[in-house]
Amino acid sequence: MAVPRVALRDLHKSFGRLEVLRGINLEIAAGEVVCVVGPSGSGKSTMLRCINRLEEPTSGTVEIDGVDITARGTDIDKVRTRVGMVFQQFNLFPHMSAAKNVSVALRKVKKLSKSEADRIARDRLEEVGLAHKADVRPARLSGGQQQRVAIARALAMDPDVMLFDEVTSALDPELVKGVLDVMTRLADGGMTMVVVTHEMGFAREVADRLVFMDHGAIVEEGDPHALFRQQRTDRFRVFLEQVL
Amino acid sequence: MERLLEGFFSLEYMARAFPGLLREGLVNTIILSFGAMALGLVGGMVLALLAISRRWWVRLPAKVYIDIFRGLPAILTIVLIGIGVPTAGFRPFGRNTYAYAILALGMIATAYIAEIYRAGIQSVDKGQMEAARSVGMPYLMAMRIIVIPQGVRRVFPPLTNEFIALIKDSSLVFVLGLSIGSRELFRVGQGIVQNTGNYSPLVMAGLFYLSITVPLTHLVNLLDERLRKGKPVVAEELPTGVDAPRRA
Numbered sequence: 001m002a003v004p005r006v007a008l009r010d011l012h013k014s015f016g017r018l019e020v021l022r023g024i025n026l027e028i029a030a031g032e033v034v035c036v037v038g039p040s041g042s043g044k045s046t047m048l049r050c051i052n053r054l055e056e057p058t059s060g061t062v063e064i065d066g067v068d069i070t071a072r073g074t075d076i077d078k079v080r081t082r083v084g085m086v087f088q089q090f091n092l093f094p095h096m097s098a099a100k101n102v103s104v105a106l107r108k109v110k111k112l113s114k115s116e117a118d119r120i121a122r123d124r125l126e127e128v129g130l131a132h133k134a135d136v137r138p139a140r141l142s143g144g145q146q147q148r149v150a151i152a153r154a155l156a157m158d159p160d161v162m163l164f165d166e167v168t169s170a171l172d173p174e175l176v177k178g179v180l181d182v183m184t185r186l187a188d189g190g191m192t193m194v195v196v197t198h199e200m201g202f203a204r205e206v207a208d209r210l211v212f213m214d215h216g217a218i219v220e221e222g223d224p225h226a227l228f229r230q231q232r233t234d235r236f237r238v239f240l241e242q243v244l
Numbered sequence: 245m246e247r248l249l250e251g252f253f254s255l256e257y258m259a260r261a262f263p264g265l266l267r268e269g270l271v272n273t274i275i276l277s278f279g280a281m282a283l284g285l286v287g288g289m290v291l292a293l294l295a296i297s298r299r300w301w302v303r304l305p306a307k308v309y310i311d312i313f314r315g316l317p318a319i320l321t322i323v324l325i326g327i328g329v330p331t332a333g334f335r336p337f338g339r340n341t342y343a344y345a346i347l348a349l350g351m352i353a354t355a356y357i358a359e360i361y362r363a364g365i366q367s368v369d370k371g372q373m374e375a376a377r378s379v380g381m382p383y384l385m386a387m388r389i390i391v392i393p394q395g396v397r398r399v400f401p402p403l404t405n406e407f408i409a410l411i412k413d414s415s416l417v418f419v420l421g422l423s424i425g426s427r428e429l430f431r432v433g434q435g436i437v438q439n440t441g442n443y444s445p446l447v448m449a450g451l452f453y454l455s456i457t458v459p460l461t462h463l464v465n466l467l468d469e470r471l472r473k474g475k476p477v478v479a480e481e482l483p484t485g486v487d488a489p490r491r492a
Contacts (some may be wrong), residue, residue, distance in 0.1 A: 054374055081380035091375035096395055105379035108389065150375075157379055 278343025283350025
């Protein structure tokens with residue numbers, strides 16, 4: 001089997017005495033879309049944030065294309081240019097226009113010329129349907145538009161993996177679809193995606209694999225259609241009954 | 245009553261003091277306070293960044309510096325730096341008392357401004373740092389182009405307050421005995437008072453101070469109000485009550 005794009009091996013994370021992750025093992029192939037669901041506090045966001053080391057794992061390793069990025073001496077900034085992340089609260093830079101939000105890291109991190117960075121920013125905004133908002137500051141955009149700019153910002157770095165951390169949870173219901181549509185297109189385009197979400201419809205239709213987490217561990221995983229039809233554990237069944 | 249008027253508000257004495265206050269006093273007050281503010285803005289940023297480090301041994305020296313220079317009376321610091329240090333044989337600026345005066349005021353300002361910056365930086369949502377790091381920016385770059393510009397904007401009012409405090413405190417450098425030509429407003433005014441026994445020149449000096457500090461105070465209020473109401477550009481919640489130290 002080919003080297004997985006992302007591999008989590010026996011990942012543990014504790015905040016003080018609170019054990020948030022208790023030995024996560026997960027391999028994600030290139031081009032695969034994995035949706036992670038579970039009750040709040042189950043550790044799914046923490047697991048996601050370990051993949052680009054916004055959280056430092058307490059033990060265990062994270063591998064990207066077979067390279068352990070938790071190893072001493074890893075240039076984490078370089079790793080992060082290959083791992084895009086989109087946040088629940090968007091976290092756009094409020095003092096910059098939409099285009100600048102997308103281009104700033106291209107200029108400062110990738111050291112591209114202004115014209116090239118601007119061109120990429122325009123293209124990425126176009127992809128998320130917001131080319132006409134390029135010069136607008138985030139405060140003037142709706143939540144859904146802000147989130148699409150945030151996706152464009154992450155995509156601009158041309159990442160190998162995209163991490164989505166409950167990206168529709170802070171949105172008004174009528175704005176959710178626009179964001180999910182962008183993500184669906186991205187998945188269809190072959191992007192490797194790890195999506196922590198409460199959107200069961202999206203998980204069923206778009207995910208190649210569904211992962212159910214509870215109490216810091218992966219309880220069930222597999223084909224989403226099969227899992228939605230039939231659960232092996234009571235915990236997953238009860239969870240689905242509550243959210244569906 | 246007339247003697248009181250004559251002793252404090254004599255137009256004649258005021259008019260006579262005016263040119264000296266303007267050309268010597270005001271100029272030096274401005275140089276001292278601007279110079280100290282410049283030092284404070286730079287030093288304060290360095291110290292603020294150290295003070296928010298996650299490593300205690302980076303934090304500690306910054307915290308100690310801030311505690312000391314905020315805790316000491318300004319006049320004591322000015323004498324220690326302005327007279328004590330050169331007397332002890334450490335003379336980076338030779339016998340240029342003026343330079344030591346700016347250094348002393350700047351060192352005090354650094355402590356206060358560090359706390360103002362720190363409050364501003366820490367008021368920026370931590371999602372901003374995370375987003376910046378997630379696109380590959382190193383910590384200091386993320387600070388410089390994402391976090392600090394947002395934090396500093398929020399602390400404009402307390403920074404202006406600090407500048408006002410500095411203008412007033414610059415009068416304390418009189419204790420260093422600056423030579424004629426390099427005296428600031430207070431000392432120039434006081435010099436004439438000592439020669440004439442009439443206090444009008446000091447009142448005139450006071451008017452000079454007020455002509456700078458009062459407009460600045462109103463500028464602070466204006467800035468505060470605009471930040472509070474939130475201009476469209478930065479419409480998300482702006483904690484204008486940023487917990488910044490104020491000088492008594």
